[in-house]
Amino acid sequence: MSWTELLSPEVLARIADYNLLSRVAVEGFLSGLHRSVARGYGGEFVQYRGYVPGDDLKHVDWKLYARQGKAYTKVYQEETNMRCALVLDASASMAYRGTRAVCSKFRYGAMLAACLAYLANRQGDQVGLFVYSDRLLTGTGRGQRSPRLPQMFAELAKVEVGKRADHAAAMVMAEEYVGKRGLIVLLSDWHDMEQGLARLVRQIRFGSRDCMVCQILDADELDLPFADQRRFVDSESGDEITTMPALVRENYQRRMERFTARQREDCLRNRTDYELAVTNRNLGDLLAAYLYRREAML
Amino acid sequence: MVTFAYPWLLWGLLALAGPLLLHLLNRRRPQMLVFPSIRFLTRAQLPREGRRRLRDLLLLLLRMMTFAAAILVMARPSWTAKPAASTSESRPRAVLVLDGSASMHGHGAAEKARTLALAEVDALSGWDVGVIVTDSAVASSLAPGASSAAVRATIADYAPSCLAGNPQEGLRQALAWLNASDSQGRLVVISDLQRGDWASPSAMATPGLEVAVRDAGQEGAANVGISSVRGMPLPNGGHRVLVVVRNYSAVSQERLLTVTAGNRQQRQTVTLAPLRQQRVVLLLAESGEPGGEASQGIASLERDGYPLDDDYHFWLGDLPAPRALLVMPGETDPASEEPAFFVRNALVAEDGGVPGFTVETITADLFQEVHLAATQAIFLLGATESLAPADIDELRQFVESGGVVFATPGAAPNQALRALRQAGLFEAQGQGLTGSSRDVSLGIGWVDPDCPLAGLYGNPQESDLFMFSIRRMLRLNVEPSVQTLIKTLDGLPFLAEKTVGTGRFYYFSLDFSLGWSDFPLTTSFLPTLRELCLIAVPPGYGVKRLVCGDAPSVAGEWFGQDLSAAPATGWPLPGLYRVGTWPVEVNVSNRESMTDRVNADDLRRSLSRVDAGRGEAASPAVAGGIGSGDRPWWKICAWCFALLLLSEATARLWIGNRG
Numbered sequence: 001m002s003w004t005e006l007l008s009p010e011v012l013a014r015i016a017d018y019n020l021l022s023r024v025a026v027e028g029f030l031s032g033l034h035r036s037v038a039r040g041y042g043g044e045f046v047q048y049r050g051y052v053p054g055d056d057l058k059h060v061d062w063k064l065y066a067r068q069g070k071a072y073t074k075v076y077q078e079e080t081n082m083r084c085a086l087v088l089d090a091s092a093s094m095a096y097r098g099t100r101a102v103c104s105k106f107r108y109g110a111m112l113a114a115c116l117a118y119l120a121n122r123q124g125d126q127v128g129l130f131v132y133s134d135r136l137l138t139g140t141g142r143g144q145r146s147p148r149l150p151q152m153f154a155e156l157a158k159v160e161v162g163k164r165a166d167h168a169a170a171m172v173m174a175e176e177y178v179g180k181r182g183l184i185v186l187l188s189d190w191h192d193m194e195q196g197l198a199r200l201v202r203q204i205r206f207g208s209r210d211c212m213v214c215q216i217l218d219a220d221e222l223d224l225p226f227a228d229q230r231r232f233v234d235s236e237s238g239d240e241i242t243t244m245p246a247l248v249r250e251n252y253q254r255r256m257e258r259f260t261a262r263q264r265e266d267c268l269r270n271r272t273d274y275e276l277a278v279t280n281r282n283l284g285d286l287l288a289a290y291l292y293r294r295e296a297m298l
Numbered sequence: 299m300v301t302f303a304y305p306w307l308l309w310g311l312l313a314l315a316g317p318l319l320l321h322l323l324n325r326r327r328p329q330m331l332v333f334p335s336i337r338f339l340t341r342a343q344l345p346r347e348g349r350r351r352l353r354d355l356l357l358l359l360l361r362m363m364t365f366a367a368a369i370l371v372m373a374r375p376s377w378t379a380k381p382a383a384s385t386s387e388s389r390p391r392a393v394l395v396l397d398g399s400a401s402m403h404g405h406g407a408a409e410k411a412r413t414l415a416l417a418e419v420d421a422l423s424g425w426d427v428g429v430i431v432t433d434s435a436v437a438s439s440l441a442p443g444a445s446s447a448a449v450r451a452t453i454a455d456y457a458p459s460c461l462a463g464n465p466q467e468g469l470r471q472a473l474a475w476l477n478a479s480d481s482q483g484r485l486v487v488i489s490d491l492q493r494g495d496w497a498s499p500s501a502m503a504t505p506g507l508e509v510a511v512r513d514a515g516q517e518g519a520a521n522v523g524i525s526s527v528r529g530m531p532l533p534n535g536g537h538r539v540l541v542v543v544r545n546y547s548a549v550s551q552e553r554l555l556t557v558t559a560g561n562r563q564q565r566q567t568v569t570l571a572p573l574r575q576q577r578v579v580l581l582l583a584e585s586g587e588p589g590g591e592a593s594q595g596i597a598s599l600e601r602d603g604y605p606l607d608d609d610y611h612f613w614l615g616d617l618p619a620p621r622a623l624l625v626m627p628g629e630t631d632p633a634s635e636e637p638a639f640f641v642r643n644a645l646v647a648e649d650g651g652v653p654g655f656t657v658e659t660i661t662a663d664l665f666q667e668v669h670l671a672a673t674q675a676i677f678l679l680g681a682t683e684s685l686a687p688a689d690i691d692e693l694r695q696f697v698e699s700g701g702v703v704f705a706t707p708g709a710a711p712n713q714a715l716r717a718l719r720q721a722g723l724f725e726a727q728g729q730g731l732t733g734s735s736r737d738v739s740l741g742i743g744w745v746d747p748d749c750p751l752a753g754l755y756g757n758p759q760e761s762d763l764f765m766f767s768i769r770r771m772l773r774l775n776v777e778p779s780v781q782t783l784i785k786t787l788d789g790l791p792f793l794a795e796k797t798v799g800t801g802r803f804y805y806f807s808l809d810f811s812l813g814w815s816d817f818p819l820t821t822s823f824l825p826t827l828r829e830l831c832l833i834a835v836p837p838g839y840g841v842k843r844l845v846c847g848d849a850p851s852v853a854g855e856w857f858g859q860d861l862s863a864a865p866a867t868g869w870p871l872p873g874l875y876r877v878g879t880w881p882v883e884v885n886v887s888n889r890e891s892m893t894d895r896v897n898a899d900d901l902r903r904s905l906s907r908v909d910a911g912r913g914e915a916a917s918p919a920v921a922g923g924i925g926s927g928d929r930p931w932w933k934i935c936a937w938c939f940a941l942l943l944l945s946e947a948t949a950r951l952w953i954g955n956r957g
Contacts, residue, residue: 093334093335094334096332096333096334105334189334189335191334191335191337192335217334218334221333221334221335224339226331227954228328228329229328229329230328230330230331231329231330231331232331232333232336232339233330233332233333234335234336234337235333235334235335236334239336240336241336241339241340241341242328242341243339243341243342245342247342248339248340248341248342251340252338252339252340255338256338259338
C-alpha cells in the first residue's frame with residue numbers, strides 16, 4: 001500500500017470540510033481546536049466566578065459590576081491540541097475480502113486510519129498509529145515524537161495480516177501514548193470481543209479519554225449470500241464447518257445482527273461513538289457522515 | 299425395423315458417461331471458503347438434502363436424455379416395416395434403369411451401356427429382371443418376370459433418344475416394381491453419369507434395397523458444341539449468321555465450322571479456349587432462289603465424340619409479320635381514308651431489321667368479326683365512338699392480354715372518351731377543339747424522359763422531330779391514372795398512355811389527317827408509331843426456338859398460332875418444323891453437351907439415402923411404393939430434443955431459484 005492508495009483524493013475531498021474534534025476536554029501544549037482542561041482566557045466563554053485578588057482586571061465584567069455592585073470575572077475555555085491514537089487490528093480475520101467489496105477489511109481500516117490521521121495532522125494534533133495482531137506490530141511509544149504521516153504510512157504498508165488478535169496489549173500502548181486525556185480510535189471487526197468490548201471501552205473512558213469504536217465488517221459477513229454448499233474455515237482458529245448457507249442464512253443474519261447491536265449498545269452505554277463500516281460502502285461517505293454527526297453532537 | 303442413416307454416430311452415445319461422471323464427481327465436494335469467523339454458522343444437515351439429491355438426479359436424467367436425443371437426430375433413424383418372410387416361390391427382383399438421354403449418344407456410351415446391361419442380366423440368373431429405358435420420361439420398359447430372351451431383346455433394342463434426361467419417373471417406376479414384392483430387390487442404374495441428368499436425383503430407395511450404379515461414360519471426354527445460331531437478313535439480300543460455339547472440355551479445341559443454307563455455304567476454322575464459348579459471324583451471299591431450302595440453315599461442326607450438338611438447325615427465311623388492325627368509322631366517310639393511308643404506310647415499312655406489319659383495314663361495324671388473338675396493334679382512327687359497347691369490352695380484353703391500341707379523336711370525341719372511361723381503358727375529358735381558327739405552329743414541346751419514346755426524341759436539336767404545324771387538336775384534361783407522354787409547346791397533352799393489364803392504350807389528341815396537322819408528314823411520325831407498336835411485339839417474334847421434347851403448348855407465347863398440328867410432347871428429333879405461319883427451330887438441349895459427371899459412388903449413396911421429404915413426396919405416385927412402410931423417426935427425435943432442452947433449462951432455473 002502506497003501513500004496514494006491509502007489517501008484517495010476523492011475521499012479527502014469529501015471530508016475536507018470536517019474536523020476531528022474531541023468530545024472531552026483534552027490536555028495539550030499547543031493551541032488548537034479542542035477544549036482544554038485548563039480554564040483561562042481562551043476564545044470560548046464558560047462561566048462567571050467571583051473576583052479574587054490577583055485576577056486580571058480586564059476580565060472583570062464591569063457592566064455586571066455596575067448593575068449588581070459586585071465584581072465577577074469571566075472564565076474562558078482554553079483551546080488546545082490533542083493526542084490521537086489510531087489502533088488498527090491486523091489479525092487474520094481482517095484479511096477477508098468478499099465478492100462485493102473493493103478491498104479487504106484491513107485495507108479498508110488502513111485507509112480509514114490514514115484519513116483520520118490526515119485530518120488530525122491537518123488541525124495540528126499529534127497522531128500515533130498502533131497496529132496489532134497477537135502482538136503490537138507497529139506503534140509510537142510514550143515519550144516518542146509523533147511520526148510524520150509519510151513515515152506512518154510506510155509503517156502501515158509493511159504490516160502483514162495474520163494470527164489472532166490480542167486487543168488488550170495494543171490498548172495499553174495507546175493509552176500510554178494519549179495519556180489521561182486524548183482520543184483513541186479503535187478499528188477492528190471485534191469478532192472475538194463479543195463480551196470484552198464493553199470492558200475495554202470502559203477502561204479507556206475511565207481516564208477521561210475520548211474513544212471511538214469502528215467495527216469493520218464485510219458485506220458477506222452480514223448477509224451470508226452464498227448459494228451452494230460451502231466448507232467454511234475460520235480464519236483465526238482454523239476450525240471448519242460445512243453447511244448449506246441458504247439453510248442457515250436466516251439464523252446467521254439474526255445472530256450477526258444481535259452481535260453488532262450489542263457492540264453498539266456497549267459503546268453507547270460508555271459514551272463512546274460506534275460506527276459500523278461495511279467494506280462495500282464508500283469510505284468518503286462513511287467518514288463524512290460520521291464527522292458531521294460528531295461535530296453536531298459536540 | 300429401426301435403421302439409421304448414419305449408424306456410426308451412435309458411438310456418440312458413449313459420451314453420455316460424461317454428464318454422469320461429472321455428476322458423481324461434483325456431487326459431494328463443497329467449495330472451501332476462509333471466513334473471518336464461523337461462530338455464528340451452524341451445520342445444515344437437513345432432510346432437504348435428500349430432496350436435493352432427487353432434484354440433481356432429475357437434472358442429470360434430463361441432460362442425458364437431451365444428449366441422447368441430439369445424437370439420435372443426427373443419426374437419422376427411421377422405421378421400416380419388416381418385410382414378410384419370402385415365400386419359397388417368390389424370386390428376387392432386379393430392375394435395370396438404362397439412361398436413354400441424348401448424352402448417351404456420345405463416346406460410345408450407348409454400346410457400353412448395352413454391354414453392361416447384358417452382363418448384369420448374366421449375373422442375375424435366377425432373378426426376375428425388369429428393364430426401364432429413361433430419357434425425359436420412361437421411354438420403354440419391361441416389368442420383372444419376363445423371360446430372359448425378352449429382357450435381352452429389350453436391351454438389344456435400346457437406343458438413346460435426342461431428349462434431355464430426367465430419370466425421376468423411371469426410378470419411381472423401378473421402385474414401384476421392386477416394392478411390389480417382398481423378396482430381395484436390386485436396382486441397377488446404367489448411365490454415363492452426365493451431371494446435367496443426375497445433378498439432383500431424388501433419394502427414394504428403401505433401406506434393405508441394394509442399389510448399384512454402372513458407369514457407361516468416359517472420364518475426361520472432349521466435346522465442342524454449337525449453343526445457338528441466329529440469322530439476320532442484310533439489305534443486299536444476303537444473311538448475317540451469328541454462331542455461338544462452346545468448348546466443354548478442359549483443353550483447347552480446333553474445329554471447322556460450316557454454315558449451309560440451300561446452295562450457300564461458308565466455312566471457318568474456330569479455335570476454342572478451354573471451357574469458353576466463342577461467337578463466330580459468317581456472311582451468306584444473296585440466295586438466287588429465296589424461300590425453300592435457302593431458308594433452312596444448318597450450322598455444323600466437325601464431328602467429335604458427341605455428335606448431337608455438332609449440328610444446329612436454324613431459320614433464315616422471312617419471318618411472319620406482326621398484324622395491325624386499322625378501324626375506321628365507316629366506308630362512307632372519305633375523311634378517314636387519309637389517316638389510314640398514313641398509318642398503313644408507316645407500319646408496312648421495314649425498319650432496321652424489324653419486319654413491317656401486316657395491316658388489315660376494317661370498319662367499326664365489322665369489329666366483332668375480327669380474330670383479335672392474331673393481332674398485335676389496333677388503330678381506332680376516329681372510330682371509337684362508332685364501336686358498340688360489346689366491341690369496347692372486347693377491346694379492353696385485348697389490351698389486358700398485352701395488346702396495344704391507338705385512338706384518335708373522331709366526330710364525337712367526348713362520347714368516345716366517355717365510353718373509354720366506362721370501360722376502364724382511358725380516363726380523360728375533352729374540353730373542345732383548339733387552334734381551329736388559324737394556322738398556328740405549335741409542335742412538340744416536352745417528351746416524358748422515362749417513356750420508350752425518350753430515346754427517339756432524345757436530341758432536342760433535331761428540330762424536324764419537334765416542330766410541325768398543328769392546326770387543330772383536342773384539348774385533353776387527363777386524370778392521374780393516365781400518363782402524358784408528349785405535350786405540345788403550349789403544354790397540352792399530345793399523346794397520353796394508360797396501362798391496362800399487360801397492354802397499353804394510347805390516345806393522340808389529334809387526327810392523322812393534314813386538316814389537323816403536318817404530323818403524319820414529319821420524320822417523327824413513323825418512328826413514333828413503330829416504337830409504340832413494338833411494345834406488343836416481343837423480341838423473337840415470328841420464330842420459335844425449342845429443344846427436343848419441349849411441349850409447344852407450354853413453350854411461351856404463340857400469338858394465336860394453331861398448335862393442333864404440333865406433337866403434344868414436342869418434337870423428338872432436331873430439325874426445322876412449322877406451326878401455322880411460324881417456323882420452329884428444334885435442337886438438342888445444351889444441357890446434354892456438358893462433359894461434367896457425377897461420381898458413381900456419390901450417386902449410389904444419394905439414391906440409397908433415406909430422405910423422408912422426398913420419399914414421401916414420391917410415394918403417392920407409386921401405389922404400394924416405398925413411402926408407405928418408411929417412417930422417419932428423426933423428426934420425432936428432434937421434437938423430443940427441443941422439449942428436453944426446454945425442460946432442462948426450466949428445471950435448472952427452478953432449482954437455482956430454490957437454492
